[in-house]
Amino acid sequence: MAYKNSGLFRFWRLGGSSSSDAEDYTAGSVTKFKYRQLEAATNNFAIESLLGEGEHGRTYKGRFKSTRQVVAVKQVNGKNISDIYRYSEQSILWTIHWRSLLHHPNIVDLIGYCSHEDQILFVYDFMLLGSLKDYLHDLPADKKPLDWNTRMKIAAGAAEGVKHLHDLSSPSIIHGNIKPSNILLCEGYHPRFSDFFGFKEYIPEPDESESVGDGKLTKKSDIYSFGFVLLELISGRNAEMKLDLIEWAKRKLVDGEEFTGVADPLLKGHYQEQRLYQVLYLAADCLETCNVSRPCIGHVVNVPSNLASEIYDPDAIQINLKVKNRFRTG
Numbered sequence: 001m002a003y004k005n006s007g008l009f010r011f012w013r014l015g016g017s018s019s020s021d022a023e024d025y026t027a028g029s030v031t032k033f034k035y036r037q038l039e040a041a042t043n044n045f046a047i048e049s050l051l052g053e054g055e056h057g058r059t060y061k062g063r064f065k066s067t068r069q070v071v072a073v074k075q076v077n078g079k080n081i082s083d084i085y086r087y088s089e090q091s092i093l094w095t096i097h098w099r100s101l102l103h104h105p106n107i108v109d110l111i112g113y114c115s116h117e118d119q120i121l122f123v124y125d126f127m128l129l130g131s132l133k134d135y136l137h138d139l140p141a142d143k144k145p146l147d148w149n150t151r152m153k154i155a156a157g158a159a160e161g162v163k164h165l166h167d168l169s170s171p172s173i174i175h176g177n178i179k180p181s182n183i184l185l186c187e188g189y190h191p192r193f194s195d196f197f198g199f200k201e202y203i204p205e206p207d208e209s210e211s212v213g214d215g216k217l218t219k220k221s222d223i224y225s226f227g228f229v230l231l232e233l234i235s236g237r238n239a240e241m242k243l244d245l246i247e248w249a250k251r252k253l254v255d256g257e258e259f260t261g262v263a264d265p266l267l268k269g270h271y272q273e274q275r276l277y278q279v280l281y282l283a284a285d286c287l288e289t290c291n292v293s294r295p296c297i298g299h300v301v302n303v304p305s306n307l308a309s310e311i312y313d314p315d316a317i318q319i320n321l322k323v324k325n326r327f328r329t330g
């Protein structure tokens with residue numbers, strides 16, 4: 001799809017309120033940036049500013065000198081955009097518009113965008129601690145592994161983010177790209193979802209009803225992906241090889257191996273077995289092959305929320321065990 005010089009941005013221009021700067025205007029709550037503003041903020045998209053690279057493009061850290069605001073700039077090329085927005089120009093507009101209006105404590109704010117040659121760049125609020133993927137699979141040497149309580153807090157917050165999207169009406173939103181690299185962490189390991197807007201995810205158009213057919217993005221396909229996030233959170237294993245991870249977990253659960261064998265060794269046994277079992281059970285429900293058997297997000301959110309509200313204290317557990325053993329021995 002050739003979106004450059006297309007009606008989309010003309011429409012945007014008409015719809016937005018102009019500021020003194022001809023191109024720097026907003027439509028709804030989204031700002032259209034000039035390319036040179038993003039170049040300046042990212043130091044010409046310097047390699048040192050690169051935060052990471054995904055399937056659809058690169059993400060850079062940027063800082064606007066005038067406001068000192070720190071942002072993440074995701075650069076997506078036109079080929080990817082036309083693969084993603086396989087509907088119409090109108091749906092791109094629809095998507096950006098809806099995305100910019102979404103504000104929730106577990107969703108990263110889209111601040112603005114920029115169209116430049118065959119690229120579109122999305123400007124997001126910067127999340128200080130990076131992504132959950134970094135913590136689970138690429139732990140920097142100066143960072144501590146996530147403890148059980150933090151993992152439950154992240155699972156609960158992430159589920160709340162998905163619930164918000166699924167509960168929206170006219171239209172509800174399917175994320176379509178749920179994975180640890182899209183769960184970003186700000187201060188206090190507070191999780192916020194990024195990237196649900198058409199990279200793989202899309203907002204169903206108003207006349208499109210949800211199908212449970214394979215390969216289609218549906219609420220239940222989001223639940224399936226969330227099942228992997230849960231499994232990754234408790235096991236620390238990477239779900240890039242999805243079927244391998246399921247097979248591995250099944251062996252632990254079904255083939256008589258101890259289910260505690262799924263626990264991330266970095267947890268060092270600091271969790272309650274019953275709670276681990278609850279999360280594993282929920283993950284298994286989410287990963288049901290038949291999508292109609294998977295729970296809805298309203299149910300999914302309850303388990304980690306309850307677990308996040310009860311703080312695991314390894315010292316208290318040790319004391320309890322000692323007391324129990326004392327009674328046992330007499």
Ligand SMILES: Nc1ncnc2c1ncn2[C@@H]1O[C@H](COP(=O)(O)OP(=O)(O)OP(=O)(O)O)[C@@H](O)[C@H]1O
Binds near residue numbers: 053074194
């Ligand atoms: N808003 C943000 N704040 C801080 N870091 C971010 C932000 N957005 C992305 N990142 C970092 O950039 C990395 C790459 O993100 P990016 O979205 O480009 O790729 P991805 O999520 O791995 O794949 P995909 O393109 O499929 O979404 C993330 O893992 C994260 O560490």
